[in-house]
Amino acid sequence: MTTINPDKNRLRDLPKVDIILQHEALGKWRSTPLAVDIIRELLDETRQLVMEDDSTIIPDIPDLARQACAQLDDRFRSPLRRVLNGTGVVIHTNLGRSPLCESAITEMNAVARGYSTLEYDLKNGRRGSRHNLVKQSLLALTGAEDALVTNNNASAVLLALTALSKRKEVIVSRGQLVEIGGSFRIPDICRVSGAKLTEVGSTNRTRIADFRAAVSDRTGMILKVHPSNFRVIGFVEETSLAELVALGKEFGIPVVDDLGSGALDNLSAHTTQLPSETLVRESVEAGADVVTFSGDKLLGGPQAGLVVGKTATITKMCMHPLMRAVRPDKLTFAALSATLQEYLTGTHTQSLPIWRMLTASVEELEEWLKPLSIEIQSATEDTGLRLEIGPSTSYTGGGSLPEEELPSHALVFSGSQRRLKALQTDLRLADVPLIGYLKDGGFHLDARTLMIESREEIEVLLLAGLEVES
Ligand SMILES: *Cc1c(COP(=O)(O)O)cnc(C)c1O
DSSP, X not given: OOOOOHHHHHHTTSOOHHHHHTOGGGGGGTTOHHHHHHHHHHHHHXXXXXXXXXXXXXXXXXXXXXXXXXXXXXXXXXXXOOOEEOSOBSSOGGGTSOOOOHHHHHXXXXXXXXXXXXXXXXXXXXXXXXXXXXXXXXXXXXXXXXXXXXXXXXXXXXXXXXXXXXXXXXXXXXXXXXXXXXXXXXXXXXXXXXXXXXXXXXXXXXXXXXXXXXXXXXXXXXXXXXXXXXXXXXXXXXXXXXXXXXXXXXXXXXXXXXXXXXXXXXXXXTOTTSOOOOBHHHHHHTTOSEXXXXXXXXXXXXXXXXXXXXXXXXXXXXXXXXXXXXXXXXXXXXXHHHHHHHHHHTOHHHHOHHHHHHHOOHHHHHHHXXXXXXXXXXHHHHTTOEEEEEEEEEEOOTTOSTTOEEEEEEEXXXXXXXXXHHHHHHHHTSSSXXXXXXXXXXXXXXXXXXXXXXXXXXXXXXXXXXXXXX
């Protein structure tokens, strides 16, 4: 007589893969090959546990199907998710820069759902050009002769360097050989384009004479770069765009002005909190052959590189083979077109989330926080933490107005560091993640970047996070 191994006997109770695969608890993963793999893994694990410990409870069919479904949902859920930004950094590159205005979202929706006139001329029933989709708006807003749009500002600068200065020299001030972040460095982008970088001047002072001395028959272009995210203070001298343009004219060399943020309207005229920024229109007026700027920084639109300037230069860029590789898609054009419309009609100050956030006053932000603070006060006390509305510092961010600080207000939780860290993590891992920061012994949620969201939604998330902590 052979003795039956009791473990093996119990393993017979394990449900079969095919049966679990049919169970409705698998949801949308039912009968998929991915579900087969996960179920096999789950069954293997269970088998292992039973072998190790005879008293292990064998899960039933619905239970296994539910586990498989949860694991598949978790593994294949899009990692690109909506978050609520409590960091106070308005143009936050890691969190997707500019939230879009309603009209941009509506236009994207309409164009996404079906076919569109991306490259179709309705008047003549013929092929059209995507380059014309926002051209009139850009010309009206900047006063330029011509315009084109690329995938982002980095590609706009790359395209300018390649089309105008490949195998030639590009003259740049040593004070502007910047790194914008995300590994966009002017020297590197020059190298990639095939243009030879000619540095002139010094880190803190560059004069027009330095540029003049560097001009030769090998010069392809003069590049001016907005130092975006840093500032040199003290003994500083910078060459003005007008001086560079005059020099360029004298020698027939195009001058490219990379503005980075590129404002279409002056924020400082709408709030006392911010200094004035060079407008794109001013660079155009100063005579730059090409002006490049981002669509998703101060402009408040989708990721894009906007290029405006003189027809001859813009045409050269547009005809270059690289243009095909850096052109934006229909959704970008839809959102951009709607965003530019807001500027044309003067409604941008109210409709663009970026503008609402950057122009909100400290008092406004404090008022906005009050009801929220009252609603979550007692739940906070239950956790042993304290809550108050406190002054905080928010930032424009995104390499826009350099390191510009804005006074703000935040919900500030204080108490044990361990608890604060735990609350921060709970909120970050919530279904809709709420991102805040720890500073000076407190956990901060800044009102400036939260005010475009629903206060009720934030309240629900906070109450759930505090519940876990109590
Ligand atoms: C941000 C920035 C860039 C890069 O623009 P993206 O839109 O991020 O590609 C280039 N130059 C300057 C001066 C910038 O500030």
